[in-house]
Amino acid sequence: MPEPMLRQQLCDYARKLNSSGLSVGRSGNLSVRCGDDCLITPSGVDYQQLSADDIVLIDLHGQGSEKSLQASSEWHFHCGIYRSRSDIQAVVHAHPTYCTSLACSHRTIPAFHYMVAVAGGKDIPLAPYALFGTEALSAHVSKALQQRQACLLANHGMIAIGESLPSAFNLAEEVETLAEQYCEVLKLGTENILSDEQMQQVLDKFHDYGQRV
Ligand SMILES: [Zn+2]
Numbered sequence: 485m486p487e488p489m490l491r492q493q494l495c496d497y498a499r500k501l502n503s504s505g506l507s508v509g510r511s512g513n514l515s516v517r518c519g520d521d522c523l524i525t526p527s528g529v530d531y532q533q534l535s536a537d538d539i540v541l542i543d544l545h546g547q548g549s550e551k552s553l554q555a556s557s558e559w560h561f562h563c564g565i566y567r568s569r570s571d572i573q574a575v576v577h578a579h580p581t582y583c584t585s586l587a588c589s590h591r592t593i594p595a596f597h598y599m600v601a602v603a604g605g606k607d608i609p610l611a612p613y614a615l616f617g618t619e620a621l622s623a624h625v626s627k628a629l630q631q632r633q634a635c636l637l638a639n640h641g642m643i644a645i646g647e648s649l650p651s652a653f654n655l656a657e658e659v660e661t662l663a664e665q666y667c668e669v670l671k672l673g674t675e676n677i678l679s680d681e682q683m684q685q686v687l688d689k690f691h692d693y694g695q696r697v
Contacts, residue, residue, distance in 0.1 A: 490516050490523050491536035497649050498531040501578060506656055512578035512641075513556035516649050517566055520544070524562055526553035557617035564622035565629060565645055574649040576656045579641035582663035586610075587636040593659075593666050595678040598686045602658050603634040603644075606683040613638035634659045 485493070497514055501507045515524035521543050525531070529538055540555040542548040544563045548555060556562070562575045586593060593600055593608035600608060611628040614620035625643060628635035634644040634655055644659055646652035669675055678686075 487518055487523070487541075488536065490518055491539040493649055494523055494525060494539050495531075495534050495536055497576075497653055498525050498534050500653065501576075502531055504657060506576075506580045506660060507578040512576075513558050513562070514577070514649065514653075515556075515559075515562040515566075515575045517573045522562060522566055524555050524559055527556050529553065560617060560619050560622040561625040561643070564619075564626045565643075568626045569629065569645070571647070572645045573647050574645065574652040576644045576646075576649070576652045577641065578656060578660075580656075580660040580663070582667050583636055583642035583660050584640070585667060586663050587641060588639050590638055592636065593662055594675070595683045596666055596669055596675055597662060598678060598683070599658070599662060601683060601686040601690055602655065602662075604632045605687070606680060608632065608634055608636065608659060608662070610636045610638055611643075613640070616640065636663075 494514055494516060501512050501514065506512060513525045515522050518541065521541055523539050523541055526538050526540050538553055540548055540552045542555050542559060544567050546555065546559045546563055558577055565572055565575050587610060590610060592610045595606050609628045609632060611624040614624055629645060633646060634642065636642050642659060644652050644656035646655055
């Protein structure tokens with residue numbers, strides 16, 4: 485997709501981040517890969533006022549033009565993901581209520597439901613805590629996402645990644661729904677975690693399904 489269209493898509497999805505309830509106000513940020521660089525939402529701009537020109541182009545080490553707005557303070561982990569995962573085209577980061585609640589109690593999302601496999605594995609991992617906007621947090625994130633398309637961030641929020649911005653965004657919404665369901669299961673007090681073998685069957689079936697569509 486050409487750069488002007490990617491800029492517009494980022495604006496549309498930044499507003500959707502607010503309207504979907506995934507993140508309120510300015511919390512949360514988005515990026516897409518653009519050639520050898522990436523386009524990312526700016527720091528400190530209300531997404532309702534965001535225009536395509538406000539989107540910031542940076543290289544995969546965070547360097548951009550002095551004339552552009554300042555990139556989101558979380559550019560470290562956005563760039564880190566693009567450097568470590570050549571298959572990934574988009575990153576969505578948000579602080580939705582249920583994912584964030586689980587992340588604050590230092591829980592992963594285990595295989596309590598087969599749809600957990602939508603994030604690419606048998607659980608949705610938790611990246612350990614590090615200060616926001618640091619290379620330390622980026623290193624934790626890259627490790628958690630080595631074989632997954634989503635993770636929780638301890639005492640912070642969540643990240644979903646994908647082959648396009650719509651697919652990363654849809655995954656973020658699905659993971660938040662799973663987190664909400666898992667919080668309800670925890671209230672009931674009985675978790676019935678699917679076995680590795682059962683989850684492998686789901687992953688195999690998802691893989692076959694993916695090849696058909
Ligand atoms: Zn954040």
